[in-house]
Amino acid sequence: MGVxxxxxxxxxxxxxxxxxxxxxxxxxxxxxxxxxxxxxxGKSTFVRCLNRMHETNxxxxxxxxxxxxxxxxxADAKPVEIRRRVGMVFQRPNPxxxxxxxxxxxxxxxxxxxxxxxxxxxxxxxxxRNSALWDEVKDDLRKKSGASLSxxxxxxxxxxxxxxxxxxxxxMDEPASALDPVSTSKIEDLIFQLKSQYTIVIxxxxxxxxxxVAEMTGFFLNGRMVEFDSTQKIFTNxxxxxxxxxxxxxxx
Amino acid sequence: xxxxxxxxxxxxxxLADLAATSIAVLSTILVxxxxxxxxxxxxxxxxxxxxxxxxxxxxxxVGEEGGGMANAxxxxxxxxxxxxxxxxxxxxxxxIFLSEFGxxxxxxxxxxxxxxxxxxxxxxxxxxxxxxxxxVPMHHFSAFAGGVALGIMxxxxxxxxxxxxxxxxxxxxxxxxxxxxxxxxxxxxxITVKTASxxxxxxxxxxxxxxxxxxxxxxxxAFGNAFWSTNLNREIAALPLQIYVYAISPYDDxxxxxxxxxxxxxxxxxxxxxxxxxVTSRGVLKGAN
Numbered sequence: 001m002g003v004x005x006x007x008x009x010x011x012x013x014x015x016x017x018x019x020x021x022x023x024x025x026x027x028x029x030x031x032x033x034x035x036x037x038x039x040x041x042g043k044s045t046f047v048r049c050l051n052r053m054h055e056t057n058x059x060x061x062x063x064x065x066x067x068x069x070x071x072x073x074x075a076d077a078k079p080v081e082i083r084r085r086v087g088m089v090f091q092r093p094n095p096x097x098x099x100x101x102x103x104x105x106x107x108x109x110x111x112x113x114x115x116x117x118x119x120x121x122x123x124x125x126x127x128x129r130n131s132a133l134w135d136e137v138k139d140d141l142r143k144k145s146g147a148s149l150s151x152x153x154x155x156x157x158x159x160x161x162x163x164x165x166x167x168x169x170x171x172m173d174e175p176a177s178a179l180d181p182v183s184t185s186k187i188e189d190l191i192f193q194l195k196s197q198y199t200i201v202i203x204x205x206x207x208x209x210x211x212x213v214a215e216m217t218g219f220f221l222n223g224r225m226v227e228f229d230s231t232q233k234i235f236t237n238x239x240x241x242x243x244x245x246x247x248x249x250x251x252x
Numbered sequence: 253x254x255x256x257x258x259x260x261x262x263x264x265x266x267l268a269d270l271a272a273t274s275i276a277v278l279s280t281i282l283v284x285x286x287x288x289x290x291x292x293x294x295x296x297x298x299x300x301x302x303x304x305x306x307x308x309x310x311x312x313x314v315g316e317e318g319g320g321m322a323n324a325x326x327x328x329x330x331x332x333x334x335x336x337x338x339x340x341x342x343x344x345x346x347x348i349f350l351s352e353f354g355x356x357x358x359x360x361x362x363x364x365x366x367x368x369x370x371x372x373x374x375x376x377x378x379x380x381x382x383x384x385x386x387x388v389p390m391h392h393f394s395a396f397a398g399g400v401a402l403g404i405m406x407x408x409x410x411x412x413x414x415x416x417x418x419x420x421x422x423x424x425x426x427x428x429x430x431x432x433x434x435x436x437x438x439x440x441x442x443i444t445v446k447t448a449s450x451x452x453x454x455x456x457x458x459x460x461x462x463x464x465x466x467x468x469x470x471x472x473x474a475f476g477n478a479f480w481s482t483n484l485n486r487e488i489a490a491l492p493l494q495i496y497v498y499a500i501s502p503y504d505d506x507x508x509x510x511x512x513x514x515x516x517x518x519x520x521x522x523x524x525x526x527x528x529x530x531v532t533s534r535g536v537l538k539g540a541n
Contacts, residue, residue: 056430084433094424098446108432111442158428165432 002199003069003168004029005050010064012045012054019045021223023064027216032191032200034214034231036207038246041220043203047171050201051086052079068169084112087162087198091174093154095146095161101128101137104146104157108165123164130197131160132190152183159190163198170194172202176209188213207247211235219243294518298511306512311478311494317505321513323480324494325520327395330482331474331490332464332524334399339406339463340456344445346407347414347452352440364415371408378405379469387473395481395488398474402466406459413455417448453532457525464521467492491517 012020128134312319354360382401429439498510
């Protein structure tokens with residue numbers, strides 16, 4: 001089951017660049033939350049703070065607190081533990097090029113020392129079914145490399161790979177921006193199904209996409225969160241003038 | 253009017269295309285030609301002296317016809333095996349450090365600079381270095397000393413190609429592993445190095461092929477041996493050394509054997525490199541890249 005995320009006074013820097021300033025929001029469990037905003041507004045940095053990927057950059061720094069249920073992810077746990085509980089799907093599909101489809105999905109478990117073959121077979125199948133890829137690849141699981149799939153299939157493979165480690169939260173950083181419309185709609189359908197089991201945070205440039213998949217939407221601008229509300233409210237009756245300007249296409 | 257101009261331009265364009273293609277083809281031929289020429293000449297000069305005795309017998313004393321280079325072939329295999337045991341792990345380890353753990357640090361810059369300098373050190377100097385480091389303390393020449401000299405020569409090539417190949421692994425692949433909660437060291441070994449492994453193997457093979465033909469570093473270390481010897485603690489024969497000794501000798505029979513030795517050396521290097529490529533490529537899946 002998914003878990004809610006409580007963010008308070010989150011600040012993030014790249015070197016001397018203050019990319020996130022005083023972010024406060026509550027991401028509800030088992031819902032999809034969309035983050036929109038112009039390029040460079042900090043939304044990618046924000047999701048990377050939720051699984052502590054931000055700090056893999058040596059010049060990056062974070063202050064403030066992020067709570068997942070009872071756990072303060074910056075105070076109570078190591079980054080690798082957090083990343084197992086908070087899965088991530090990246091902008092460009094990034095399957096491991098030397099691995100088969102099966103090994104790509106099993107990678108997160110295998111590389112963490114989980115080697116029960118029978119259980120792995122089951123998890124791989126379940127994850128591929130959950131990412132709506134099973135029927136397309138079930139005959140080539142060990143024969144084909146992850147890199148031999150189409151872009152849309154690769155992205156669903158990456159979703160399966162993230163699901164296989166059984167996270168509670170799934171972060172998606174513009175998961176469909178490199179895909180064609182057909183693959184995009186498959187990913188969106190998937191988000192719809194997955195939110196019953198996971199808490200989903202999706203960064204997107206595509207406002208229609210946010211409107212289609214997410215219950216909650218946050219608008220970021222220049223490193224600050226301008227507005228956070230139900231998607232319907234944001235898109236029909238935003239409180240802030242800047243949000244309105246952005247969603248009506250006056251800038252960005 | 254404009255049609256005429258267009259035709260002229262098109263003609264010029266296809267001429268330029270033809271010229272560029274011809275230059276490319278010509279350059280390719282110029283690259284391959286020396287290799288083919290050397291190989292053909294070696295076969296012409298050396299193939300007639302190749303027989304079973306060449307691979308099974310040790311050199312005959314001066315004045316006797318026949319004999320072979322079995323001891324030198326064996327010795328070269330031993331020396332190169334030892335060199336690889338030293339050069340490959342240290343080189344790959346250094347390359348991993350440069351690219352994954354020490355990037356941007358002063359230590360990494362110092363190591364990179366040292367490796368580049370080491371790469372440019374003449375091979376005879378390597379031989380002298382191994383002589384003073386290994387031969388002098390042990391008080392005698394040995395196969396071990398030769399292996400050390402060749403191994404040290406392999407390190408910079410392996411190290412720098414490993415680094416270059418690791419740097420070519422896309423950042424998103426590393427992020428994918430870290431995003432799954434895989435510890436950094438595990439991600440480096442199981443994902444980054446594995447992804448770069450075809451290039452790393454090429455680097456090892458380049459280094460291997462380069463030292464396989466080295467003569468100078470062996471003169472003060474392995475020294476050469478006219479008899480069959482398997483003792484790592486004693487002088488050992490090597491193909492390049494044997495070729496050198498036979499080639500500068502005044503005997504026609506030895507000259508022929510030297511040609512045959514050179515041919516065998518090249519063929520063995522090609523075989524070794526192909527074998528490694530075959531073995532290491534079997535696990536690679538179809539469709540990857």
